[in-house]
Structures are given as structure tokens and as C-alpha cells.
Amino acid sequence: MGRVAGKKLLSIMALVAMVGLLLLPIAVSLPSLAIGADAPDAVKQEGEQKYEKGRDVYYKTEGLAIGAPAPKTVDGPKDYPRYNFESRVLLWFANQQHLYYGSFVLAVPIFCMVIEFMGVVTKDKAMAKRYDQLAYDFIKISLTAYSLTAILGGILIFTFLTLYPAFFGYLSSIFRPVMHIYALMFVAESGTLYIYYYGWDKMRDGFLKWIHLSMSVILNVIGTLLMFLANSWIGFMMSPAGVDEQGRFLGNIWHVIHTALWNPLNVHRILGNMAFGGGVVAAYAAYKFLASKTDEDRAHYDWMGYIAMALGVAFLIPLPFAGYWLMREVYAYRQQMGITLMGGLLAWLFIIQATMIGILFLSTNYYLWQALGRMRGAEKYQRYIKYLVFILCCGYLVFITPHTIVMTPAELKAMGGQQHPVLGNYGVMSAKNGGINVIITTTILSFVWYMRGNKVSTVSWSKFGNIFMGVFFACAYVNIIWLAIYGYYIPANVRVGLSVPQVATTLSCLFFMFPLNSAMMKGAKQMGAIEWGKISVRSQYALIMLATAFTWMMGLMGYIRSSVRLFWHVNEIMRDNSPWAYTHTVGFAANMISFNVLFFWVSILFVFWLGSLGMKKAPVPAKAGVPGGAPQPAAGH
Amino acid sequence: MKAIMSLGALIGVAGLLLLSGMIVGIVPSDTVRLIEGYMPVQVIAELILFVAGFTGISYMMSAMGMTFPRFWQGISCWAFVLLYLKFRVYPPIPFSVRAMYGTVSLVAVFMWVSANEEDWQKFKQPIMNVLDAKTGGNRLLRYAYLIILPILIGGFSYNAMVPKSEEPIELRTVHPAPPASTKVHGKTYTLQTSQNPYRVNPEGKYDQEYSNANIVEQGMGRLMKPNANPWDKDAQGYLKYVREGGEIFYQNCHFCHGDNLNGRGLHAFAFNPIPANFTDPGTIAQLQETFIFWRVSKGGIGLPNEGFPWASVMPPWEQHLTVDEIWKVVMFEYWHTGYYPRTWD
Incomplete structure (x- = not known):
């Protein structure tokens, strides 16, 4: 008894220590934040004598220009020292690899939190154990990746210091008040992660398990704050605030952090990281599935891949909407930036992005259709898959139609102008919004089919429920397509607003149809068990494709976001005067992204291998999937 | 059924x-x-x-x-x-x-x-049959493929690699990002905030909703709204300015952009690409009115760096028209096509 109480005390102390670690950076930063708008009067008066006044380029407020102006760099060894290689490409590589690993190690703890929580609340003891083991395996992988992230972060800083000293010096002078907070957050993150990982076995049951789960929440809060801080740097580079026209810091660090694009970037990155993390873990499971020698292993990794895919896709579905918000804010911040991105110089990269998004959804749907094959009784849905393929294909073709078409001058002449009377209509936002919403709604429909694959509803209102669901989806498609067409007949500002009912239609399918389906399937008659491991190998390649597409798209979007600044280090504040202040060709960028993706996958395979050296095998129930004791792969299923 | x-x-x-x-x-x-x-x-x-x-x-x-x-x-x-x-x-x-x-x-x-195993088996069966070559016909086919496939691949490769005299593919930037502001006839216009001074209601105030209500109906035939005929001798305000814009258009622009504003004017096919088709939803319907003002004023020669390959022969109209005339002609283009200029509110 005394021992248990001691453990509890120790756990609570650990939790308190974590909260303390979380608060430490804030406490440390308090004196440095005092400079600025909220500084004591004495300090202000002294400052007014010493410094000129400046006007914030974004917030339009006045403040004391306490920082140095942005350096006017010149091409030479002082501002741009270099190896005998393009410095920008080196930085690109270091940055991208750090971002991949950073995203992974931020996403996996969120996964662990969700999976551990599912384990805690699941009543089935065997399932609870499996969830717990899965979460533990994930965090173990993440631990190795964590040290690699830190190493890559170091390499990135050295690359900045060595190749772009003037720019990095300026950026760190602006962010000086929070630079050390960032570093201390890393300490807090590491400390929390280690306590969370090493305390796993000691806090396995009862109240201690809840304490352990709480630790994962704190770990994720720290991780998210870390990411927000890092986002503030890129937000500042794209849409600077808190400085005057010369780039002088005006003393309000909150303005510097809270730039026009900070919040949309934060939301987009959280969702993106989660979807990416899901993809990577799903690919890991797929690889292990393909390499498995026993049915038991295949069942385990099939299940693992499904969970990772479901979590990843759960965050993928809202991702286009977050991206839409980000682009809207970009347009609102600077019209030129928006046009450069979506209608001008970088427009073709967005077509590639649309292609990748389509691949993600196509892969997900394909996986789900394959997964129907491991359920007895799901045959009734399989015969209709061809119609879903057609709908998906139409939505996808519209979604990827370019506005700026690549063509020879002869083709241009034959077409009779830059705009094609058919393709031109598909190449604009109204049609594309319709396209992506059709794709997402179809994905939701595939999920609904999967969730009811081997079941027959026994509720008295099942016939009405089925008709209602059918009509709901049909109306959703009609509404989305009608709004896409209607968008051509109304002013652009109203058209932009039409995306709201389109998205609402798609989301209402998600939020109404899933619960309705779950209600209908409560106590449903099972036509057969889910036979984990009896899924086609094609499905696993779909998971690998999903992960590769995620990785490639992350690289692409990072490149687009960065290159939209064109020849600016900090948009309209600090000019890039290096010889590489030009936009790469689409071909070069694509090759570079592919190289980054390849490097990441080779290195993460190494991480997986390291993780597998000491991996404990998950105890799988001998008859997983039998009716009554069937493993429930995801919430609501 | x-x-x-x-x-x-x-x-x-x-x-x-x-x-x-x-x-x-x-x-x-x-x-x-x-x-x-x-x-x-x-x-x-x-x-x-x-x-x-x-x-x-x-x-x-x-x-x-x-x-x-x-x-x-x-x-x-x-x-x-x-x-x-x-x-x-x-x-x-x-x-x-x-x-x-x-x-x-x-x-x-x-x-x-390949959506389900049964279909996949059915689909790949003929391929497997040829690969297994258990019958005479399949064996023959397999040998045929062994010869034909390398020849085909070789032919495609040769065709891809052989030097050609065709013009290279161009990735034209149709709507290059505009500058934040543009200077026309000595006055600076901020593109994000400037407004067309002739888009006014009967009280003489800027009113996009009023002008939107009086544009040509979209669709086949593009009909004028009743009581919104700019060529009516009593037309005043917005409609009068549209008529003036129309006169400027037909004196200067329609030779290339066409009398139906669809880019198929008298001289259009002397150029490659032909002039912009304003009736297409991908041109002026996508853009702010100030964007068009900037493009008309500065012409092809004023395209920014990213406007690759700068394939536009449009003259810088600021050298031939006044600022007022440019605003009026831009307004006419929106009126005639039935499109609304993009706004941010």
C-alpha cells in the first residue's frame, strides 16, 4: 500500500515538474518582454530620449525603434560566404530534413496520446493492451527520431550561420526576446518526453495511468508551442510585423510573433504534421506487413496500418480547408503574393500540389476498398466501387486542370488563345472547390461503407436510415456541384464566400453521417469477422503511396511558401542580394524535392531499424476478429 | 431493371x-x-x-x-x-x-x-496466361511481345531523344502578380485600394452593387437588362460612362480583342497568342478592376519579370489614352461581358 502511495506521489511530482518545465520559459522571458509597450514609464522615457520613433509596417502602431535596421547586404564573402556550391540548395536540404523530422516527432506524441487514451477508455482488456503497446512502440520510434531532429536542427543553424550570417544575425536580433524561450522549450520537451517514455511501465495501471496520460497532454502542449514559435519566424519572413519600414524592431515582440499569417500557418501545420505522421507510421506498418512471415505479424501490422491511416486521414480531411484559409489570408495580406502563388509564377506548382492531394485521397479510398476485402459480407458494397471511381476521377480531373496550360506555340495557336473554352472553366477556383469537395465527400462515403462493411443494421428504422443517408449524400453532391457552377454567375467576392456552404456540405456529411451510421450499426448483426492480415498487398502499397505523397507534398508546399517571397529574405524589408535570389525552374524544384524525400525515407528506414532492434512484440489475441470479441479498429467503428 | x-x-x-x-x-x-x-x-x-x-x-x-x-x-x-x-x-x-x-x-x-480480389484475378488472367504460355497461341504471343515491346520502347526513346525543330514548350504566366502600386500620368494608384471613379450610382457615389445590377446578362446572346441601355440618349451616370468606354473600345481595342470582346478581332490571328478573351471566366472575371487598369496602362512592355515569356504586343495605353478613358474602357469590358470585377469585401 505504502509503495503504491509512493508511486502516486512520485508520479504527481513528475507531473508538477513537467508543468514547472512548461512554465519555466515564460518565467525566464518576463524581464525581456518588459521592453516595449508595457514597459515601465521610466524605461520608456529613457528610451524616448535614446531612440527614434518608428511605425509598424503591419499594425501601423508607433513604437521606439530599439532594433538595428535590416542590413543592406551585398553579394560577397561578408554577407554571403559560400562553399563552391549553391548556398540556397544546402540550406534547403538542411531545412527540409529538419522539418520532416520535426513534424514527425511532433505528430507521433499526439498519436500516442490519442492511442493511449483509446487504450485507457476501451473496455476490452485485450484491445486496451494492444493500444497501449502500440502507443509505446510509436514513442520509442519517435525517441530515436527526436535526437536526429535535434542534430538536424544544429546542422540547420550552422548552415545559416556559415552561409547567411547577415540574414541570420538580423533575424535573431528581432527574435532575441524569445530565442532562449525556444531553446528552453526544447529542454522542457526533452525532459517531458524522457519522463513520459521511461515512466511507461511504472505508471501502467489505474490512477497512475491517468497521470501518465496527462503527461502526454503536457508533452504535446510543449511541442505545439515550440512549433508555434518556429512558425513565427517564417510568418515574419513572409508577412513582417512589429518592425518599421527599415526593419527596426519596435519593442513589441508579440507583434513580431503574431503576424498576418501566423495563425493560419499554425493551424495548417498542426493538421499537416498529423496527417504526415499518420502517413509515415502507416508506411512503417505496411513495410512490416509486407516483410511479415507469420499470420500473427500480418494481423498486427495490418491493424497498425489501419489505425495510423485512419488518424492521418482524420487530419487530412480538414487540411484543404485550412490551406484555403491560409491562401485567403495571403491574398488579404498582399494581393501580389496571392497572385504569384495561385495565378502567376508559382501557379504550376499548385497544380502539382493538387495532383498530390488527389493522390492522397485516391490512395485512401483505394485502401478502404481493399480493406472491405478482409470482411465477410462486404461484397455487397464492392460492386458499386466502380461508380465511386468515376465520381472521384471526375472530381480529380477538374481539380488538377491547370489555369496556365503548358503547350507549344503551335498548340496555342490551334487552341485559339490562352484560354480553352472547356478547360478554362475547370481551371478556376469555383470548379476546383467543387472538385475537391466531391473528392472528400466520396472519401467520407467510402469510410461509411467500410464502417458498415460486415454488418447489417438491426435497428427498427434501418430502412429509413439507409434511405436518409442515401438522399443526404445525393443532395450533398448536387449542392456541391450546383454551387460550383453557380459560382460562375456571381461576383468574385460572393464566389469566394460560396466555399463556405460547399465546405459545410462536406463537413455535414462527415459530422452527421458518421454518428448516424454508428447509431444504425449499434448492436448490428455481424456477417463475418474482420480478418486482420487478410488484406491484399496492393492495399499496403497504397499506404506507402499515401506516405510518399505526404512527404513529397510537404516538401513542395515548403518550397512554394518559401519561394513566394521571391527576392526577399524578409518580405519588403530585407532584400536577398545573393546570386541565388531567383526562382528555380519547376523541374529543378521537383528534382530537389524528390531528393529530399528520398533522403528522408532512407534515413527514417534507419530509424525504424534502430527502433525494431529492441521492439517487444505485441500480444495478439489468438482469434482476433471473431464476432463478439472483434477488435474495433477505430472510434466509432 | x-x-x-x-x-x-x-x-x-x-x-x-x-x-x-x-x-x-x-x-x-x-x-x-x-x-x-x-x-x-x-x-x-x-x-x-x-x-x-x-x-x-x-x-x-x-x-x-x-x-x-x-x-x-x-x-x-x-x-x-x-x-x-x-x-x-x-x-x-x-x-x-x-x-x-x-x-x-x-x-x-x-x-x-483491382478494387476487389475477384475482379483483379479476372483482369490479370489474360496477362498471366501469356506469361505462363501454356497454349500454343499464348506462346506465340509471348514471343511476339518479346520482340515487339523492345522495338516499341526503343522507338519511343528514339523519338523522344531525336533533335526536333519544333518550337519549345512555353509555360506562360498568364496573370503575373501586379505591383503594389502603379504610376499613370504622374499619379500613383495603389492597386489593392483604388476604385474605378466611374463605377457610380445615380447619386454619384462608388457603388459596385448598382453597377453589377446593370451589366449585360451572361449566357447565350448576352442580353442587355431592360432600362439599362447605355446607348439610350437619356442614359446618365454609370450607363453614360459605359457608353463612353464602349466608344473608346471600338476606336482602339476591338481590332485585336474583337467586337464581342472574345479576343477574335480583325488582327487577332496575326499574333500568337491571340489577344485575351474577356468573355472567358479565366481572364477579367478573376481579377480586380485595378489589375486591368494596370495592364491596360502599361501594356505588354510593362509586364513584370515573372510575366514570362512576355508574349504580349499590347501597347502601353497610357501613351494614347487619359486615365479617365482607361477607367471607362475597363468598366465597359466588365459591362459587356457580364462579369463582376473581383473585390475583397
């Missing part, structure tokens, strides 16, 4: 016959016209009809005991999409887009034929 499927089959057969006729040139390509303005929806509707037709044909053939093998279903479906894009849609779709569509269709066909 059978009746519906029979109807589907009938539609499918009729559609296939029409398309085949168009491909071989027996049936004129405009037998079933793609109507301008409705083309995009028409194309999708036609594809839906074809899918319904294929389903019907497949069902009827099964009912008659002549099941069409899944392998050939997949191949035919893909071939149909390629032929439809090449021969049905006009003006011709550039190869880059057809390649994209063709690849997506191929992926879609693969997803369909």
Missing part, C-alpha cells in the same frame, strides 16, 4: 457509334455541338451518359451470355477516354493536359479493375 439497362445500352451504343464516326471522319465533328458557355458541364454530362451506356452494354452482354472480359473492359475504357479527349473536345486540348488526364484515367481504370 432490364428496361433501364437496355436504355443504357442503347445510349452507349449510339454514343460509341457517334464517337467512332467522328474519329474516322464519317460523322461531322459538330453533329452534337459543344455549346460555348455550356461546354464544361456538357462534357461531364456526356461522360456520365457514356458510363451509363457502358454499364448497360455490359449488363446486356452478360444477360445474353457474352461476358466481355474484364481485361478488355479496362483497356477499352481507357482507350475510350483517350479518344474522347482527342477527337470529341474542341478546340484541341494541348498534349500536356491530355497526358495528365490520360494518366489519371489509367490510374482510375486500375483502381476499378
Whole structure:
């Protein structure tokens, strides 16, 4: 008894220590934040004598220009020292690899939190154990990746210091008040992660398990704050605030952090990281599935891949909407930036992005259709898959139609102008919004089919429920397509607003149809068990494709976001005067992204291998999937 | 059910016959016209009809005991999409887009034929048969493939690598990002906030809703709204300015941009690309009025760096027109096409 109480005390102390670690950076930063708008009067008066006044380029407020102006760099060894290689490409590589690993190690703890929580609340003891083991395996992988992230972060800083000293010096002078907070957050993150990982076995049951789960929440809060801080740097580079026209810091660090694009970037990155993390873990499971020698292993990794895919896709579905918000804010911040991105110089990269998004959804749907094959009784849905393929294909073709078409001058002449009377209509936002919403709604429909694959509803209102669901989806498609067409007949500002009912239609399918389906399937008659491991190998390649597409798209979007600044280090504040202040060709960028993706996958395979050296095998129930004791792969299923 | 499927089959057969006729040139390509303005929806509707037709044909053939093998279903479906894009849609779709569509269709066909294990087995059976070569015919086919495939691949490779005298592919930036502000006749205009001074209501105040209510109806024929005729001698305010803009347009712009503003003017085909088609939803309908003001004022020579390959011969109209005339002509373009300029509120 005394021992248990001691453990509890120790756990609570650990939790308190974590909260303390979380608060430490804030406490440390308090004196440095005092400079600025909220500084004591004495300090202000002294400052007014010493410094000129400046006007914030974004917030339009006045403040004391306490920082140095942005350096006017010149091409030479002082501002741009270099190896005998393009410095920008080196930085690109270091940055991208750090971002991949950073995203992974931020996403996996969120996964662990969700999976551990599912384990805690699941009543089935065997399932609870499996969830717990899965979460533990994930965090173990993440631990190795964590040290690699830190190493890559170091390499990135050295690359900045060595190749772009003037720019990095300026950026760190602006962010000086929070630079050390960032570093201390890393300490807090590491400390929390280690306590969370090493305390796993000691806090396995009862109240201690809840304490352990709480630790994962704190770990994720720290991780998210870390990411927000890092986002503030890129937000500042794209849409600077808190400085005057010369780039002088005006003393309000909150303005510097809270730039026009900070919040949309934060939301987009959280969702993106989660979807990416899901993809990577799903690919890991797929690889292990393909390499498995026993049915038991295949069942385990099939299940693992499904969970990772479901979590990843759960965050993928809202991702286009977050991206839409980000682009809207970009347009609102600077019209030129928006046009450069979506209608001008970088427009073709967005077509590639649309292609990748389509691949993600196509892969997900394909996986789900394959997964129907491991359920007895799901045959009734399989015969209709061809119609879903057609709908998906139409939505996808519209979604990827370019506005700026690549063509020879002869083709241009034959077409009779830059705009094609058919393709031109598909190449604009109204049609594309319709396209992506059709794709997402179809994905939701595939999920609904999967969730009811081997079941027959026994509720008295099942016939009405089925008709209602059918009509709901049909109306959703009609509404989305009608709004896409209607968008051509109304002013652009109203058209932009039409995306709201389109998205609402798609989301209402998600939020109404899933619960309705779950209600209908409560106590449903099972036509057969889910036979984990009896899924086609094609499905696993779909998971690998999903992960590769995620990785490639992350690289692409990072490149687009960065290159939209064109020849600016900090948009309209600090000019890039290096010889590489030009936009790469689409071909070069694509090759570079592919190289980054390849490097990441080779290195993460190494991480997986390291993780597998000491991996404990998950105890799988001998008859997983039998009716009554069937493993429930995801919430609501 | 059978009746519906029979109807589907009938539609499918009729559609296939029409398309085949168009491909071989027996049936004129405009037998079933793609109507301008409705083309995009028409194309999708036609594809839906074809899918319904294929389903019907497949069902009827099964009912008659002549099941069409899944392998050939997949191949035919893909071939149909390629032929439809090449021969049905006009003006011709550039190869880059057809390649994209063709690849997506191929992926879609693969997803369909491999969606479940039974279908996948059926689909790959003929391929496996040839590879296994258990019969004389299959053995012959295997040898034929052994010879033909390398020749084909070699031919494609040679064709791809052989130097050609064709003009290179250009990735034209149609709407380059505008500057934050532009200086015309000594005055600086901020593009994000400037407004057309002639887009006014009867009280003389800037009013986009009022002007939107008086533009030409979109659709076939593009009809003027009743009581909103700029050529009415009593027309005042906004409508009068539209008329003045129209006069400037027909004195200066219509030679290239056409009297219907569709980019097909008298001199249009002397240029490549031909002038912008304002009736297309991808041109002025996508842009702020100030963007057009900037482009008209500065012309092709004023295109920014990213406006590659700067293929525009439009003169910088600030050298020929006053600021007021430019604003009026821009307003006329929106009035005539029935589009609304983009706004941010």
C-alpha cells in the first residue's frame, strides 16, 4: 500500500515538474518582454530620449525603434560566404530534413496520446493492451527520431550561420526576446518526453495511468508551442510585423510573433504534421506487413496500418480547408503574393500540389476498398466501387486542370488563345472547390461503407436510415456541384464566400453521417469477422503511396511558401542580394524535392531499424476478429 | 431493371457509334455541338451518359451470355477516354493536359479493375496466361511481345531523344502578380485600394452593387437588362460612362480583342497568342478592376519579370489614352461581358 502511495506521489511530482518545465520559459522571458509597450514609464522615457520613433509596417502602431535596421547586404564573402556550391540548395536540404523530422516527432506524441487514451477508455482488456503497446512502440520510434531532429536542427543553424550570417544575425536580433524561450522549450520537451517514455511501465495501471496520460497532454502542449514559435519566424519572413519600414524592431515582440499569417500557418501545420505522421507510421506498418512471415505479424501490422491511416486521414480531411484559409489570408495580406502563388509564377506548382492531394485521397479510398476485402459480407458494397471511381476521377480531373496550360506555340495557336473554352472553366477556383469537395465527400462515403462493411443494421428504422443517408449524400453532391457552377454567375467576392456552404456540405456529411451510421450499426448483426492480415498487398502499397505523397507534398508546399517571397529574405524589408535570389525552374524544384524525400525515407528506414532492434512484440489475441470479441479498429467503428 | 439497362445500352451504343464516326471522319465533328458557355458541364454530362451506356452494354452482354472480359473492359475504357479527349473536345486540348488526364484515367481504370480480389484475378488472367504460355497461341504471343515491346520502347526513346525543330514548350504566366502600386500620368494608384471613379450610382457615389445590377446578362446572346441601355440618349451616370468606354473600345481595342470582346478581332490571328478573351471566366472575371487598369496602362512592355515569356504586343495605353478613358474602357469590358470585377469585401 505504502509503495503504491509512493508511486502516486512520485508520479504527481513528475507531473508538477513537467508543468514547472512548461512554465519555466515564460518565467525566464518576463524581464525581456518588459521592453516595449508595457514597459515601465521610466524605461520608456529613457528610451524616448535614446531612440527614434518608428511605425509598424503591419499594425501601423508607433513604437521606439530599439532594433538595428535590416542590413543592406551585398553579394560577397561578408554577407554571403559560400562553399563552391549553391548556398540556397544546402540550406534547403538542411531545412527540409529538419522539418520532416520535426513534424514527425511532433505528430507521433499526439498519436500516442490519442492511442493511449483509446487504450485507457476501451473496455476490452485485450484491445486496451494492444493500444497501449502500440502507443509505446510509436514513442520509442519517435525517441530515436527526436535526437536526429535535434542534430538536424544544429546542422540547420550552422548552415545559416556559415552561409547567411547577415540574414541570420538580423533575424535573431528581432527574435532575441524569445530565442532562449525556444531553446528552453526544447529542454522542457526533452525532459517531458524522457519522463513520459521511461515512466511507461511504472505508471501502467489505474490512477497512475491517468497521470501518465496527462503527461502526454503536457508533452504535446510543449511541442505545439515550440512549433508555434518556429512558425513565427517564417510568418515574419513572409508577412513582417512589429518592425518599421527599415526593419527596426519596435519593442513589441508579440507583434513580431503574431503576424498576418501566423495563425493560419499554425493551424495548417498542426493538421499537416498529423496527417504526415499518420502517413509515415502507416508506411512503417505496411513495410512490416509486407516483410511479415507469420499470420500473427500480418494481423498486427495490418491493424497498425489501419489505425495510423485512419488518424492521418482524420487530419487530412480538414487540411484543404485550412490551406484555403491560409491562401485567403495571403491574398488579404498582399494581393501580389496571392497572385504569384495561385495565378502567376508559382501557379504550376499548385497544380502539382493538387495532383498530390488527389493522390492522397485516391490512395485512401483505394485502401478502404481493399480493406472491405478482409470482411465477410462486404461484397455487397464492392460492386458499386466502380461508380465511386468515376465520381472521384471526375472530381480529380477538374481539380488538377491547370489555369496556365503548358503547350507549344503551335498548340496555342490551334487552341485559339490562352484560354480553352472547356478547360478554362475547370481551371478556376469555383470548379476546383467543387472538385475537391466531391473528392472528400466520396472519401467520407467510402469510410461509411467500410464502417458498415460486415454488418447489417438491426435497428427498427434501418430502412429509413439507409434511405436518409442515401438522399443526404445525393443532395450533398448536387449542392456541391450546383454551387460550383453557380459560382460562375456571381461576383468574385460572393464566389469566394460560396466555399463556405460547399465546405459545410462536406463537413455535414462527415459530422452527421458518421454518428448516424454508428447509431444504425449499434448492436448490428455481424456477417463475418474482420480478418486482420487478410488484406491484399496492393492495399499496403497504397499506404506507402499515401506516405510518399505526404512527404513529397510537404516538401513542395515548403518550397512554394518559401519561394513566394521571391527576392526577399524578409518580405519588403530585407532584400536577398545573393546570386541565388531567383526562382528555380519547376523541374529543378521537383528534382530537389524528390531528393529530399528520398533522403528522408532512407534515413527514417534507419530509424525504424534502430527502433525494431529492441521492439517487444505485441500480444495478439489468438482469434482476433471473431464476432463478439472483434477488435474495433477505430472510434466509432 | 432490364428496361433501364437496355436504355443504357442503347445510349452507349449510339454514343460509341457517334464517337467512332467522328474519329474516322464519317460523322461531322459538330453533329452534337459543344455549346460555348455550356461546354464544361456538357462534357461531364456526356461522360456520365457514356458510363451509363457502358454499364448497360455490359449488363446486356452478360444477360445474353457474352461476358466481355474484364481485361478488355479496362483497356477499352481507357482507350475510350483517350479518344474522347482527342477527337470529341474542341478546340484541341494541348498534349500536356491530355497526358495528365490520360494518366489519371489509367490510374482510375486500375483502381476499378483491382478494387476487389475477384475482379483483379479476372483482369490479370489474360496477362498471366501469356506469361505462363501454356497454349500454343499464348506462346506465340509471348514471343511476339518479346520482340515487339523492345522495338516499341526503343522507338519511343528514339523519338523522344531525336533533335526536333519544333518550337519549345512555353509555360506562360498568364496573370503575373501586379505591383503594389502603379504610376499613370504622374499619379500613383495603389492597386489593392483604388476604385474605378466611374463605377457610380445615380447619386454619384462608388457603388459596385448598382453597377453589377446593370451589366449585360451572361449566357447565350448576352442580353442587355431592360432600362439599362447605355446607348439610350437619356442614359446618365454609370450607363453614360459605359457608353463612353464602349466608344473608346471600338476606336482602339476591338481590332485585336474583337467586337464581342472574345479576343477574335480583325488582327487577332496575326499574333500568337491571340489577344485575351474577356468573355472567358479565366481572364477579367478573376481579377480586380485595378489589375486591368494596370495592364491596360502599361501594356505588354510593362509586364513584370515573372510575366514570362512576355508574349504580349499590347501597347502601353497610357501613351494614347487619359486615365479617365482607361477607367471607362475597363468598366465597359466588365459591362459587356457580364462579369463582376473581383473585390475583397
